[in-house]
Amino acid sequence: MRLDLRTITVIVVLAGLALMPLLAWAVDEPYWLRFWSRVMILALAAVGVNLILGFGGMVSFGHAMYIAIGAYAVGALRFHGVEGGLPDLLLAVGAGALVALIIGAICLRTAGIYFIMITLAFAQMTYFFFISQEQYGGDDGMRIEGGTRLGPLDLSNDATLYYATFLLLCGALLVSWRLVNSRFGMVIRGARSNEQRMTALGFPTYRYRLTAYVISAVICAIAGALLANLTLYVSPAYTHWTRSGELLIMVILGGLGSLFGPVLGAIALLLLEDVIAHFTRHWQLFLGPILILVVIFAREGLFGLLTPRRQRSHTAGGSHG
Amino acid sequence: MKKHLSMLAGGVAAAAFAAGAAQAESVKIGYMATFSGPPGVLGEHNRDGFQLGIEHLGGTLGDLDVEIIEADDQLKPDVGKQIIDRYLQSDRVDFVVGIIFSNVMMAVYEDVVGSETFLISTNAGPSPIAGESCSEYFFSTSWQNDQLHGAAGLQAVNDGVESAFLIAPNYQAGRDAMAGFKREFEGHGTIAGEILTQINQPDYSAEIAQIAAAGADAVFIFLPGGMGVNFVKQYASSGIDLPLYSGSTVDGTTLPAIGEEMMGGYSSPNFWAPDMDTPVNQRFMADFEERFGYIPSVYAAQGYDAAALIDSAIRAVDGDLSNKEGMRDAMRQADFESIRGDFQFGNNHFPVQDWYAGEVVSDDQGRATIALGDMVAEDFQDAYHQDCAMQW
Amino acid sequence: MSTTLLLIQTLNGLQFGVMLFLMAAGLTLVFGIMNLVNLAHGSLYMMGAYFAAAATAWTGNPLLGILFAIPATLLLGVVVEFITLRTLYQRDHLDQVLCTFGLILFFNELARVLWGSAAIPMAIPEALTGFVTIIPGLIYPKWRLAIILVGLLVALLLYLLISHTRLGMLIRAGASNRPMVGALGVNISLLFTLVFGLGAALAGLAGAMVAPLLSVEPGMGDPILILTFVVIVIGGIGSIRGAFIASLLVGLIDTVGRSFLPALLRELFQTQSANTIGAALASMLIYILMAAVLFFRPRGLFPPKGR
Structure with a gap:
């Protein structure tokens, strides 16, 4: 591994995240823990989205749905009096995977903009489904009594949650890295640039893409379970289409198809939102044009800016197809 | 704002500043409301009212300087939750004020009152907070959600309505609204039909056609914000x-x-209208439009009273913000000049107040405004207060 | 369930569908010809409504307001195209989604800054207030009838424009094979600006026509945007005919479903929650329709040929 600017950034950001709690305790700012937990949870979801979007070219406008499923899994178990722990994770992952398998199987019949719209359609259906769940508070959502407990670990504790999220984020990055550089990843990336060729080569691309879709959904569902632990609250608003849009923005802002891009994107978007919101109540008036400028001028996102110019066209999956 | 930027830089100085500020001669208030999206207008009115309330108290509350940290919850419960975390853990506010929507309120309520910080709701009043989850640290300057609809039900009963058609969006507040109306109305009249519509539905032609077919003699709607505008125009x-x-x-x-x-x-x-005949309201009406350029709504009035309520609490303890018991006892007396005239707090800290029918009239400039009509319920108390264990 | 009610609901569905068509026609053209995903189409609709309301307040005549809104939105569309979208044609859909998402944020907030957060008023043109009796016992608001007529007229004009003019020929050609049109020496960039302006004007017309019936407020374009996308996807992107049929289909199914589904479920299950579930199911209907259509026809009902 050469020590170029991008590697340095990855190391600095991860080390910074690892040390953040120490700083927060030193200056007595426990809030930082929670803020950065939220950033990392959304970054985790964005890493999941990136797996199919950045490498597979599948633009899902409905991945917020899996965050909601993960969060509702925790909420529903607590509502029915099941103590949190392994059941939380099993249900979040299981429900996320099952739903993704069914919906993915239908959605992947389409491609391009049709795929964007059909994933949106399913997310909207999920939205209305959760709204109609009166026992879980309907549109108001519900409070979750108590977090996930795994042995001695209690995720409703701020520091525990922070480090659990941090480790899961690193884990998800590692899994993505392994996946993308495996035979599996080659097929996914190949299918993105030329599906017919991959099919002709004898790869059942549909099955590969479905698998990628399910994995990415599961990562989002785990992020949802973490989000439920952070907020101890779940509501249908988690499935709103603008939330799915935000996930896409994180990925694109960070740099499409780069492994670490989504993390940078999540950090950038949430900080941007926060900082502008403190200057003016009309924060969207500024966030909108910033997004436009990024799209027009920083084509490969923040991570692309860190890449030496002559290398840019060669970055893995970084080209736009 | 200062605090926040420093977070970026990881600044230590600001943290020290915040720790010092807690003991200083100022009161720190976290004001959170919904400012973005279509319902943002509610937050704007509410905040302007609160601001005018503080200005009318000479820019102070209980003779302490005021530091307001304002935030937009975007009508997203988890965003609201994050803001509250910051208020409690980082800004260390003395009061949390505002909150327009019940779902945001439900997401943050336990955190605020659990940390023994006073929460003054200037709008949201979901039923659990009025009932079993009531808290000594919560006060409302508005109403419990059902009361409004109950008052509408009483109004229909008074008018001799025999059958009513009900429309509300298909979410908790909508279903509660129907229940609130029915609680007062049923027994006096019948329900000719009820429809739960989609949230943020633009077109109501289908529902209106059903009203026409149902043969009711009055219609009750709970369609806040743009939904109501859509419906009424159509x-x-x-x-x-x-x-x-x-x-x-x-x-x-x-x-x-x-x-x-x-x-x-x-x-x-x-419980209030622009023409309400109280001395406080005359001053409020005289200054509000000049200051902000529009006719205040009830949301502004609710915000205005929150300032007076907090002022009365701090005054009672001579500025000793650590004396929470003293402040609570003072607030329970509702011993301030309210914009709505005299009222009391019930055992659950929701106002027990008079409700009036309102009439849409034109003011001296020909603009539409609301005039107080007949009183429909005197000292009207919410239906959940018995479930609240708190007694004082 | 009386026949009158069914008739009225059908008219309502038709009116809703026609309104959707005004939106969908522009969006599907821009999409089909320029290959541009324009999430800001709903913002143009919103601006159309605001232009109409503002011009009405200024002139005191709603009809003038609506007539003003059409060229104003057209101009706005051209400016937006020129400043931000022009660079995006060669990019993939994702960049376009992000950029136009940024435009939504910007326009919603701009409307708030210019006209305030609260909804602003807009009246129905004097001559078209009130209602007409279509058959005895069936009265219908004149303004809604006017919307249906205008929508059908626009559909007819679009049909003539596309199948009987040179511009229409280019548009059709552009929808099926873009590079070829350019290779034949057509000024593509002018064609694109024209098409985008046309789409914007149609969105503006839709916004202005419904302004007297709807709350003119920041963000009013967002819900309609999603519906419009549903329509063009069901219809097949780039197909005006598909957009027309899908618009009416979505309008009718949504309206009729909303009015009869909860009642039907109540009859079947006789429980309190039937009402809630019925309402939720009615909201999902069009998405179910879309998923079903795409399942059987992954490129919509009428995909343009040759792509």
Whole structure:
């Protein structure tokens, strides 16, 4: 591994995240823990989205749905009096995977903009489904009594949650890295640039893409379970289409198809939102044009800016197809 | 804002500043409301009212300087939760004020009162907070959600309505609204039909056609914000001429858009209207429009009273913000000049107050505004207060 | 369930569908010809409504307001195209989604800054207030009838424009094979600006026509945007005919479903929650329709040929 600017950034950001709690305790700012937990949870979801979007070219406008499923899994178990722990994770992952398998199987019949719209359609259906769940508070959502407990670990504790999220984020990055550089990843990336060729080569691309879709959904569902632990609250608003849009923005802002891009994107978007919101109540008036400028001028996102110019066209999956 | 930027830089100085500020001669208030999206207008009115309330107290609360940290919850419960985390853990506020929507309130309520910080709701009043989850650290300067709809039900009963048609969006507040109306209305009249509509539905032609077919003699709607504007405009052009009763629908925030259509009709019932004859209200009305350029709505009035309530609490303990018991006892007396005249707090810290029918009239400049009509309920208390264990 | 009610609901569905068509026609053209995903189409609709309301307040005549809104939105569309979208044609859909998402944020907030957060008023043109009796016992608001007529007229004009003019020929050609049109020496960039302007004007017309019936407020374009996308996807992107049929289909199914589904479920299950579930199911109907259509026809009902 050469020590170029991008590697340095990855190391600095991860080390910074690892040390953040120490700083927060030193200056007595426990809030930082929670803020950065939220950033990392959304970054985790964005890493999941990136797996199919950045490498597979599948633009899902409905991945917020899996965050909601993960969060509702925790909420529903607590509502029915099941103590949190392994059941939380099993249900979040299981429900996320099952739903993704069914919906993915239908959605992947389409491609391009049709795929964007059909994933949106399913997310909207999920939205209305959760709204109609009166026992879980309907549109108001519900409070979750108590977090996930795994042995001695209690995720409703701020520091525990922070480090659990941090480790899961690193884990998800590692899994993505392994996946993308495996035979599996080659097929996914190949299918993105030329599906017919991959099919002709004898790869059942549909099955590969479905698998990628399910994995990415599961990562989002785990992020949802973490989000439920952070907020101890779940509501249908988690499935709103603008939330799915935000996930896409994180990925694109960070740099499409780069492994670490989504993390940078999540950090950038949430900080941007926060900082502008403190200057003016009309924060969207500024966030909108910033997004436009990024799209027009920083084509490969923040991570692309860190890449030496002559290398840019060669970055893995970084080209736009 | 200062605090926040420093977070970026990881600044230590600001943290020290915050720790020092807690003991200083100022009161720190976290004011959170919904400012973005279509319902942002509610937050704006509310905040302007709160601000004018502080200005009328000489820019201080209980003779302490005021530091307000304002935030937009975007009507997203988890965003609201994050803001509250910051208020409690980083800004270390003395009061949390605001909160327009019940779902945001439900997401943050336990955190605020659990940390023994006073929470002054200037709008949201979901039923659990009035009932079993009531808290000594919570006060409302508005109303419990059902009360408004109950008042509308009483209004319909008083008018001798025999059968009513009900429309509300398909979410918790909508279903609660229907329940609130029915609680007072059923037994006196029948329900000719009820429809739960989609949230943020633009077109109501299908529902209006059903009203026409149902043969009711009045319509009750709970369609806050833009939904209500959509409905009223379409209803007015539909040729149906049944009286319209409403909750949170025809009020100061929607009248600029639907004043023409509703002229001479009922507004949503209220405990306050611009023409209310109290000395405080005259001062409020005289200054508000000059200061902010629009006719205040009830949301502004609720914000205004929050400032006076906090002022009375701090005054009672001579500025000793650590004396929470003293402040609570003071607030329970409701011993301040309220914009709505005299009122009391019930055992659950929700106001027990008079409710009036409202009428849409034109003011001296020909603009639509609300005039107080008949009193429909005197000292009206919410239906959940028995479930609240708190007694004092 | 009376026949009158069914008739009225059908008219309502038709009116809703026609309104959707005004939106969908522009969006599907821009999409089909320029290959541009324009999430800001709903913002143009919103601006159309605001232009109409503002011009009405200024002139005191709603009809003038609506007539003003059409060229104003057209101009706005051209400016937006020129400043931000022009660079995006060669990019993939994702960049376009992000950029136009940024435009939504910007326009919603701009409307708030210019006209305030609260909804602003807009009246129905004097001559078209009130209602007409279509058959005895069936009265219908004149303004809604006017919307249906205008929508059908626009559909007819679009049909003539596309199948009987040179511009229409280019548009059709552009929808099926873009590079070829350019290779034949057509000024593509002018064609694109024209098409985008046309789409914007149609969105503006839709916004202005519904302004007297709807709350003119920041963000009013967002819900309609999603519906419009549903329509063009069901219809097949780039197909005006598909957009027309899908618009009416979505309008009718949504309206009729909303009015009869909860009642039907109540009859079947006789429980309190039937009402809630019925309402939720009615909201999902069009998405179910879309998923079903795409399942059987992954490129919509009428995909343009040759792509």
